Amino acid sequence: MALELFDSKTQTVREFVSLKPHQVSMYVCGPTVQSAPHLGHLRSALVYDLLRRWFEASGYAVTMVRNVTDIDDKVLVNAEAAKRNWKEFALEVEDTFNDAYSALGLLEPTHSPHATEHIADMIALVESLISKGHAYQAQDGSANVFFDTSSWPNYGSLTNQKPENMEGESEVSFGKRNVNDFALFKAHKSDEPESAAWQTPWGLARPGWHIECSAMAKHFLGNAFDIHGGGLDLRFPHHENELAQSSANGDAFANYWLHNALVTIEGQKMSKSLGNGISVAALLEVGSWSAIRYWLSSAQYRSNLDYSANSLRDAQSALDRIGGFVRRAKLITSVTSTEFPEDFVLAMNADLNIPAAIAVIHECVRSGNTALDAQDMESLNRYLAQVVAMVDVLGLTFEQPKELSAELTAKIEGLIELRAEAKLNKDFAKADQIRATLTDFGVTLEDLPNQTIWSING
RNA sequence: GGUGGAGUGGCUGAGCGGCCCAAAGCAGCAGCCUGCAAAGCUGUCAAACCACGGGUUCAAAUCCCGUCUCCACCUCCA
Known part of the structure; x- marks a missing residue:
């Protein structure tokens, strides 16, 4: 089409x-x-x-x-x-x-x-x-x-x-x-x-x-x-x-x-006279640039898009889901081809229906996660390639919001190693304490079967 | 007054005659997984009338008529 x-x-x-x-x-x-x-x-x-x-x-x-x-x-x-x-x-x-x-x-x-x-x-x-x-x-x-x-x-x-x-x-x-x-x-x-x-x-x-x-x-x-x-x-x-x-x-x-169409705030157009404009600076207090991009893409371009307090938080959660899959998949495989699922192409060709296209991404992410759990490499490779291709053409990114110094990175990874040791020794109290400490610093841990990966939130 | 557009689950938001007992995400609940979590998966949550009332059709969220509500533009606006 x-x-x-x-x-x-x-x-x-x-x-x-x-x-x-x-x-x-x-x-x-x-x-x-x-x-x-x-x-x-x-x-x-x-x-x-x-x-x-x-x-x-x-x-x-x-x-x-x-x-x-x-x-x-x-x-x-x-x-x-x-x-x-x-x-x-x-x-x-x-x-x-x-x-x-x-x-x-x-x-x-x-x-x-x-x-x-x-x-x-x-x-x-x-x-x-x-x-x-x-x-x-x-x-x-x-x-x-x-x-x-x-x-x-x-x-x-x-x-x-x-x-x-x-x-x-x-x-x-x-x-x-x-x-x-x-x-x-x-x-x-x-x-x-x-x-x-x-x-x-x-x-x-x-x-x-x-x-x-x-x-x-x-x-x-x-x-x-x-x-x-x-x-x-x-x-x-x-x-x-x-x-x-x-x-x-x-x-x-x-x-x-x-x-x-325009962006509305609680149903009304933003305007200076109404004093309901959301500045870029104010947005960045709430979400990242990548979340802003995702959110702005989440309605078809001819539909009004309504901004509310949870908009960027919700967008970030959805984006993290996609990013999490790509990250985990790339730990064990790599992208070898570029292909768009047919439904994605149909959605994009239908007057640029980005929300329908994003739905296809999420469907591929779910299938990809299932393939990942099953260690079905053939399917995983296909889904990863598709997700990456779609995400690229939509310009979505998952960068870490903050750059950490090598020193800090080493420290975090040292703590993660200590925690792994504690877990091995079944000293769970200590392991949990380390995790809590990292959480306090805004570091989120994700335990995979053979390793622990981490990311910064906020 | 004129011209366009909209009203879909707790929220965002697709679908615009049959694949719709309505996509996807967020939020919530349960199970699996886990030492416990998180993440992930599965199920569930759910629209008792897809604003309301008629009509057309074998078939309507989707088409037609009417009503209500809301939004935008009509010499600043992305």
Whole structure:
């Protein structure tokens, strides 16, 4: 079965057929670097990372673009509030995103362009739109440039909305012709830093949010590309506007539109105004990066994912189960092949049904554990190979959370040896005391038939 | 007002006409294993109406109609 994806423009599940054989081009909306990342940003980035990994595992060469919006109202406002230079501020915030992405095990996109590096592309696109009658300079003579929604009958086609039903602004302002018209360039304001304005054919201005993505997608992927992805909350206005600009310009733009659902906290979307956002720092108090990745993968990408106090603990337990099997199996055998169980492939191809795919992993782990107990090496080898292949393509890891010094490691292993001796001498009181001591230090022992292995928890 | 989506066991969360007396995980219980634990395995836990009420069908969690509740978006948002 081929990969099927839900295309949110046609609102149907469509078989994925790439524009060019064995190649996939995807554009994903990255962050506006206005404040530190939260769970929602991580989920969105992870969804497209998983899709990209699955494409690669399926034999496609993937070109993935994830932009950085480093010039925007909020960047300037938040930098000003922090009394910081906006460029430094944006870079600093971007670093926190990159740190989180990398800790979460996301692969680097092929390109991570910054909006400020592509002003010329945006100007060219806007000039083209003006020449085609789809954009205009503000009627008040300012450097504001707007997209003329009345010139584009398809405006609203991505989100199936009619302009007259849109709430919009109540009055035509800033020199717009229609209330629904949106900014392509925003005229420089006197209270904004001069470094945040560029010389354009219409005067000193900075780009609007939507034109950035259209210009960068065109720059890196051309007029037509396979997939455009982003969070559900970007469908309107951001993606609607991107589509309007690019298609009015005559570009085919994205063939498939993907939108990931949001992360909720006790049923409600995270937002700063509700004060229920979960910062990355707060998460790491509760769980590891690998648990966060596992948990974020545990709902299909179009389903809401609800965060609660036990989420990461539960995810860690489930992950430990998989990791425990791999660890024990690798003590007596090694991976000699790469193969995915058929059910896993079916799940991944069914609009990236990661939770169903994870269920297959757990089924293989259970069978693998049984094979391990029975010392059935043939089955064990097969299950181990399958589990490792699946875990790899999902980017799941089981690293020890803490690095221990050689000295400490030796000490722990010394104690384990003492305990083994005590057990041999049937001095169980002493053996239990050693185990209790290690437990107090956060060391968990696992007695296998011929040896004891240990790990650090917490 | 418009546009999408959702309501499945104690919790998370798949399934979206027959393989469903509903996957998987977490939590709980019992047995096996163990000196005792932990881990593992097995069984169990469990949905007396898959939000509620109708309907279509040989067959419905899944399709249709109605109702209720919830969420998101409608020019800041992943």
